[in-house]
Amino acid sequence: MNRKILIILYLVLLTVSVYAQKVSYYWSGNKKIELTVDSSAFILLTRNVTESDALLKSVEGIKSRKALRSGFVLVELEGKFIDANRIKGNNSVRNFNYSFRSSSNGKFIPTGEILVHPKNGFSITSIISKSLSNLSIQSLSEYGDFVLRVEDNSNVLAVANLIYESGLVEYAHPNFIAEIILNQNDLLYPEQYYLNNTGQFGGTAGIDVNAPEAWLLSNGINNVRVAVIDDGVENHEDINGRVLQGFTPTNPNGFGAPLAAGNHGEQCAGIIAATTNNTLGIAGIAPCAQIIPINIFNGGEAIPDLVAAIDFAWNQGQADVLSNSWSFTDPNSEFDAITQAITRARTQGRGGLGSIVVFSSGNNQQNFNGVMFPGRANGVVTVGAIDRNGNIWNYSSRGASMDLVAPSGNVNNAGDVRTTDRMGANGLVAGNYVTTFGGTSAACPQVSGVTALMLSINPTLTEAQVVNILRNTATDMGASGFDNTFGTGRLNAQAAIQQVLPTIGGGNILCTSNSNYTLSFIPANTTITWSVSPSGYFATTSGANTNGTGGTATIRAASNFAGSATISFVIQGNCSATTITRTIWVGTPQISNRRVNGSSYHGPTHICPGNHWLQVTPLGTTNNANWTVQSGVPFFVTPNYLDFTMYSNVSSIAITANASNVCGTGPNAAFYLMRKTWGCLSYYSIAAYPNPASQELTVSTVSTLDLSDAKMLFGDDLKDSPPVPSRAVLIDEQGKAVCEGQLVGNDFKLNLKGLKRGLYYILIYVDDQVYKEQILVE
Amino acid sequence: MKPLSKKSNSILFLLMAVFNFSCDNQEDEKPQCYSGTVLNQISCNSDNGLAFVIQVAEQNLTDTIVTTTLPKLYQSEGVKIFFKIRKPQYPLFCTTNITPPKKEYDIYNVSNNPCSNE
Numbered sequence: 001m002n003r004k005i006l007i008i009l010y011l012v013l014l015t016v017s018v019y020a021q022k023v024s025y026y027w028s029g030n031k032k033i034e035l036t037v038d039s040s041a042f043i044l045l046t047r048n049v050t051e052s053d054a055l056l057k058s059v060e061g062i063k064s065r066k067a068l069r070s071g072f073v074l075v076e077l078e079g080k081f082i083d084a085n086r087i088k089g090n091n092s093v094r095n096f097n098y099s100f101r102s103s104s105n106g107k108f109i110p111t112g113e114i115l116v117h118p119k120n121g122f123s124i125t126s127i128i129s130k131s132l133s134n135l136s137i138q139s140l141s142e143y144g145d146f147v148l149r150v151e152d153n154s155n156v157l158a159v160a161n162l163i164y165e166s167g168l169v170e171y172a173h174p175n176f177i178a179e180i181i182l183n184q185n186d187l188l189y190p191e192q193y194y195l196n197n198t199g200q201f202g203g204t205a206g207i208d209v210n211a212p213e214a215w216l217l218s219n220g221i222n223n224v225r226v227a228v229i230d231d232g233v234e235n236h237e238d239i240n241g242r243v244l245q246g247f248t249p250t251n252p253n254g255f256g257a258p259l260a261a262g263n264h265g266e267q268c269a270g271i272i273a274a275t276t277n278n279t280l281g282i283a284g285i286a287p288c289a290q291i292i293p294i295n296i297f298n299g300g301e302a303i304p305d306l307v308a309a310i311d312f313a314w315n316q317g318q319a320d321v322l323s324n325s326w327s328f329t330d331p332n333s334e335f336d337a338i339t340q341a342i343t344r345a346r347t348q349g350r351g352g353l354g355s356i357v358v359f360s361s362g363n364n365q366q367n368f369n370g371v372m373f374p375g376r377a378n379g380v381v382t383v384g385a386i387d388r389n390g391n392i393w394n395y396s397s398r399g400a401s402m403d404l405v406a407p408s409g410n411v412n413n414a415g416d417v418r419t420t421d422r423m424g425a426n427g428l429v430a431g432n433y434v435t436t437f438g439g440t441s442a443a444c445p446q447v448s449g450v451t452a453l454m455l456s457i458n459p460t461l462t463e464a465q466v467v468n469i470l471r472n473t474a475t476d477m478g479a480s481g482f483d484n485t486f487g488t489g490r491l492n493a494q495a496a497i498q499q500v501l502p503t504i505g506g507g508n509i510l511c512t513s514n515s516n517y518t519l520s521f522i523p524a525n526t527t528i529t530w531s532v533s534p535s536g537y538f539a540t541t542s543g544a545n546t547n548g549t550g551g552t553a554t555i556r557a558a559s560n561f562a563g564s565a566t567i568s569f570v571i572q573g574n575c576s577a578t579t580i581t582r583t584i585w586v587g588t589p590q591i592s593n594r595r596v597n598g599s600s601y602h603g604p605t606h607i608c609p610g611n612h613w614l615q616v617t618p619l620g621t622t623n624n625a626n627w628t629v630q631s632g633v634p635f636f637v638t639p640n641y642l643d644f645t646m647y648s649n650v651s652s653i654a655i656t657a658n659a660s661n662v663c664g665t666g667p668n669a670a671f672y673l674m675r676k677t678w679g680c681l682s683y684y685s686i687a688a689y690p691n692p693a694s695q696e697l698t699v700s701t702v703s704t705l706d707l708s709d710a711k712m713l714f715g716d717d718l719k720d721s722p723p724v725p726s727r728a729v730l731i732d733e734q735g736k737a738v739c740e741g742q743l744v745g746n747d748f749k750l751n752l753k754g755l756k757r758g759l760y761y762i763l764i765y766v767d768d769q770v771y772k773e774q775i776l777v778e
Numbered sequence: 779m780k781p782l783s784k785k786s787n788s789i790l791f792l793l794m795a796v797f798n799f800s801c802d803n804q805e806d807e808k809p810q811c812y813s814g815t816v817l818n819q820i821s822c823n824s825d826n827g828l829a830f831v832i833q834v835a836e837q838n839l840t841d842t843i844v845t846t847t848l849p850k851l852y853q854s855e856g857v858k859i860f861f862k863i864r865k866p867q868y869p870l871f872c873t874t875n876i877t878p879p880k881k882e883y884d885i886y887n888v889s890n891n892p893c894s895n896e
Contacts, residue, residue: 231821231873261828264821264873302825302868328871329822329878335869360874367880395877411877441875 024100024733024758026157026173027164035100035108035157037758039692039778041076043109044087045095055090074099074109076206088154091641094593094617097154098776100176107198113138113175114148114160122168124148135159136592138564147175151593151600154774184212186238186276186283188418188433193388194407194446195283201416203388207490209406209446211285214493217501219276220288220456221523221573226272226321226448227313230265232258233293236420237432238274238281246293247312249305256293263421263428265293267437268325270420271445272452281433282418285449285493288456288575292317296326303335310341310357314349320455322355323448325441327362327372327397339377346379346463354463356381356455358448360440362397363411369399376401381451381467384487385443388416390477392485396440402487403467404474406446409438417442450493457578458500459523469499504567504582509620510557511587511663514544517567519551519580530569537561537586562587562620562666585620589659591669593617604672609648614671615641618659621666625657628668651675686725688762692776699728699741699748699764727765730775733758752777809862811893812836816857820844822872822879829870832859832885844879846870849888860893861885 025032046052052073056062061078072095088096100108114135118124124146128135138147150156156174163172190200195211197203225244234257235243246256258265269291274284294309294317301309313319322345342357349355361384362372375382376399384396385408392398395411409415415438421427428434447470454466461469473496474489482488506517522528531547532538537558538546544556553567562585569580594601595615616625617640624639630653635644646653652675656668688699701723728741728748738755741748750762755777764771814832822829826846830853833842843863852859863883872878887893 261819262821264875267875296871297821297823297828297873299823299828300825301823306871325875326871326873327878328869329882330869333869333871363874363877367878411875413875415875437875439875441873444874 024157026160028171028173033102035102037776038099038101038107039776040078041074041099041107041109042087043095043097043099043111044073044075044093045112046073046092051092055087055092059087072109072111091615097156108176110156111175112150112156114150114156114163114172115175116146116148116163116172117144117170118146119168119170127163127166127168149592184277184283185279186274186281187279188282191418191435192282194417194442195285197388197407201388204390207386207388207390207407209285209450209491210494211283214285214450214453214497215276217494217497218453218457218578219576220286220453221571221576221578222456222459222525223288223290223575224286224321224452224456224459225292225317225319226286226289226323226452227292227294227317227319228265228269228272228445229294229296229309229313229322229324230268230326231262231297232256232295233265233269233291234258234422234426236266236270236274236423238278238420239269239284239291240275240278242273242289243269243291243293246291246295247309247317248295248298249308249312250298250301251295254295254298256295258293258295258422258426259298260426262295262297263426263434264297264325264441265295266422267417267419267434268323268441268445268448269293270433271417271442272323272449274420281420285446286452286456288573289321289449289452292319303337306335307337307341310338310345314345314355318350319355320350320459321448321451322357323445324357324359324374325439325444327360327364327375329364329372331364331368331370331372334373338374342374342377342380349463350459353461356451356463356466358383358444358451360384360444361399361402363395363439365395365397368397371397371399371401379463379467381447381470382487383440383444383447383491384485385438385440386477386486386490390490392478396443398485400484402484403471404447404488404491405477405486406443406491408440408442409436411439413438415439415442447491450491450496453493454496454500456573456575457497457523458502458521460521461500469496473499501578502569502571502580504569504580506582507584509585509661509663510538510555510565512539512557512559514542514554514556517553517555517582517584519569519571522551523571523573526571526573528569528571530567532565532567534563534565537563537565557586557663562590562663564619585661587620588664588666589618589620589623589661590666591616591625591657591659592619594657594669594671596671596673601671604674606674606676607646608676609646611643611645612673613641613643614655614657616657616669618657618666621659621661623659623661625659626665628656630654646673646675648675686764686766686771688728688764688773688775691773692778693752694778695752697730697741697750697752697762697775699725699750699762700746701725701766723766725764725766727763729763730755730760731763732760809864809887811860811862811887813858813860813892814843816848816852816855816859817842818855819853820872820876820879822846822870822876824866824870825868826884829872829879831879832861841881842879843881843883843885844870845883845885847884847886852888858890859888860891861888862893 025034095112097110135148138149160172160174193203197208199205248254273289274282276283276287296309313322345355358381359375361375361382382401382403384405385393386405409417413436415436417437419437421434423432471488473492475492476489477486503520504517530553535546539556539558565586571578618625627642629635653673655671658668724746729737730739732738739750741750760775762773762775814834817831817833820829824846829844829846830848831842866882866884
């Protein structure tokens with residue numbers, strides 16, 4: 001069989017059966033990876049944040065929402081989502097899909113893209129035929145990897161599977177935003193609910209500090225120093241040589257090492273600085289952090305010793321962050337000497353930028369009101385503790401000086417925070433890791449860790465800037481805004497890191513002249529390389545290039561390409577590398593998301609006489625589409641929508657849309673619309689509801705026009721009343737009938753009890769036509 | 779200002795005397811002898827040293843006390859001691875993975891032998 005026949009056969013199969021495929025899996029490693037629909041979460045893409053905000057205000061029971069890459073919003077709900085059609089039908093929605101879960105309960109969020117690598121000899125245009133014009137090429141790497149976009153994200157699994165099953169590609173699978181939990185290989189990481197709460201141990205998913213989301217942005221660039229002022233820290237297999245020589249105020253030869261009974265500092269240090277992805281132990285928040293151990297529990301430390309500890313940290317120890325999980329026990333204890341040492345750290349540390357001083361709020365709430373000293377000292381970042389469901393712990397001291405909270409366990413060795421223990425016989429338990437850490441002690445180093453991660457990326461921030469970012473990016477909890485219990489809210493590592501990353505300056509649209517794209521800052525002691533993708537969109541003339549070194553990229557568009565492209569700067573520091581990316585548009589705009597009456601436009605389309613609407617989404621411009629309508633056709637334009645009327649005496653209509661930007665006007669996108677000559681439903685529509693459904697599904701036909709209007713449009717085709725469907729049947733993803741509808745009055749009723757949860761299709765037979773709608777059964 | 783009368787002076791003196799006595803620490807004035815068992819060291823500290831928990835045998839002190847003045851000789855779990863108590867001289871600070879102790883005292887006259895309340 002030659003290649004041409006093979007492609008034709010594949011395309012026919014693809015066209016005929018794209019919607020009938022089993023979609024709850026994808027192919028990878030030549031095996032099916034099974035997924036289940038998670039209707040308690042959905043992913044949404046609108047044209048801008050304002051639109052998604054407005055849309056989500058009307059959705060009840062939102063538990064959390066996270067901004068993801070590429071403008072997507074992941075929305076998690078208290079219960080199941082019951083009004084998907086209303087969201088999907090909103091004009092501002094560019095993409096919608098449910099989230100999926102793997103067999104191990106990992107979350108898979110489809111982006112509406114498919115990653116494809118054609119086999120040798122097969123071109124991508126062969127695979128994307130005109131009959132599948134709902135696929136567009138997003139990007140092409142220099143290694144021949146394509147990113148395709150599906151116009152309707154709800155089909156992404158089915159389309160990806162059909163492409164893979166064609167045999168024409170090396171691989172084809174959806175692009176997912178998978179939870180980082182699947183990628184962290186530290187053995188105890190799945191139990192570190194404070195970093196990534198998936199509901200383990202009966203907790204509430206999302207009540208965490210967004211650590212994996214932050215690591216998606218950066219693991220740090222340069223080393224950063226954190227003084228752990230505590231009962232000492234010694235090196236550990238999971239901190240990997242990053243415990244430096246420290247200080248013991250009451251023992252010149254102590255160097256911050258713990259005494260026999262000291263384990264608390266070791267536990268704090270692990271939360272801050274444990275190595276990530278080393279198949280060992282836990283994941284620390286800031287793996288570029290170096291620990292300066294300072295032991296203030298050597299025995300007999302007086303106030304001057306505590307002052308000396310703080311001063312050593314910022315001065316000789318050159319600590320960027322001072323982490324303090326300790327407090328005085330008497331609510332009246334307050335010592336100006338300590339407050340002044342803290343002020344010195346905040347103003348003179350880090351060469352005058354100021355070290356950040358973090359303290360736990362104390363565990364005294366059941367005995368006294370108010371944050372314990374030094375947690376309430378001026379300028380300190382004060383951290384309280386919440387449980388894994390987001391409730392403040394009854395012990396967590398609180399008051400007007402609160403700043404943040406972080407998840408933690410109970411106190412008195414009854415906690416559940418996983419962290420490092422001293423190694424071997426020195427440890428509290430066998431195995432080098434403890435599972436019982438808690439109190440505000442375990443909350444404080446989470447803030448210290450995030451602070452260290454911020455400074456590892458951007459060491460030029462002042463103490464005040466860092467503290468403001470921590471406060472302003474916290475996830476609000478309790479009463480709206482600041483309150484004495486939660487402060488400004490739960491620590492949000494992702495939001496904080498987002499604030500400190502370099503940005504790429506330059507225009508949103510690149511034309512065929514040289515333009516500079518420049519990093520907003522370059523961290524000291526780093527090397528920078530940059531590149532663009534797909535490189536074929538760019539020209540390499542007149543000093544422009546597709547890759548280079550340094551903080552400025554000079555690029556220009558190739559004259560014969562237009563599309564979305566990515567510019568990447570890789571910042572390599574003495575600890576790790578961070579990639580900063582920016583998506584820009586290259587060339588003139590393109591028209592995407594062509595829809596006729598809400599359905600994707602795949603080519604010449606037959607429509608009945610009556611009123612219809614077209615929709616497009618211009619890419620690469622903020623301008624609206626320009627429409628050109630065949631003469632004699634009544635129409636009305638609203639931005640990117642066109643309402644028009646097809647009369648019964650018109651056989652076809654051609655309508656085109658294009659858009660302009662600073663580079664010029666893009667190509668026309670045409671709609672070819674032919675009048676149906678038979679079987680028009682005329683003046684009614686079909687509805688299947690509710691969707692999702694759990695108990696019963698109803699199928700109805702509903703009048704949509706006045707009789708006088710209908711007569712003008714349909715003439716002899718007019719029927720007296722909406723026809724009653726002759727049959728309604730539910731089929732599963734394999735096409736097998738699983739439920740037959742029963743006629744009750746003019747409606748069909750389908751009893752869904754006993755059906756497995758999942759995606760189905762309802763087939764509705766009206767006159768000589770069959771209509772199909774996707775139904776989610778829960 | 780008009781000088782106070784003799785009667786007023788007397789009343790004022792009596793009030794001050796009552797006030798002074800009510801503020802006095804009777805533990806210092808009439809130190810009682812207690813007995814107890816050393817339980818464990820906890821992660822608290824003061825000028826005096828690291829803190830230990832003592833299980834007190836007598837009924838009039840609830841349950842346990844924490845002290846930073848336990849002499850080294852007795853710093854072993856399970857050791858029975860006799861001692862007297864007074865208000866702590868130095869501020870105590872603790873790591874925040876524990877509930878801070880409610881009863882904190884300096885202990886003195888620590889011995890293996892019963893002491894006298896006289």
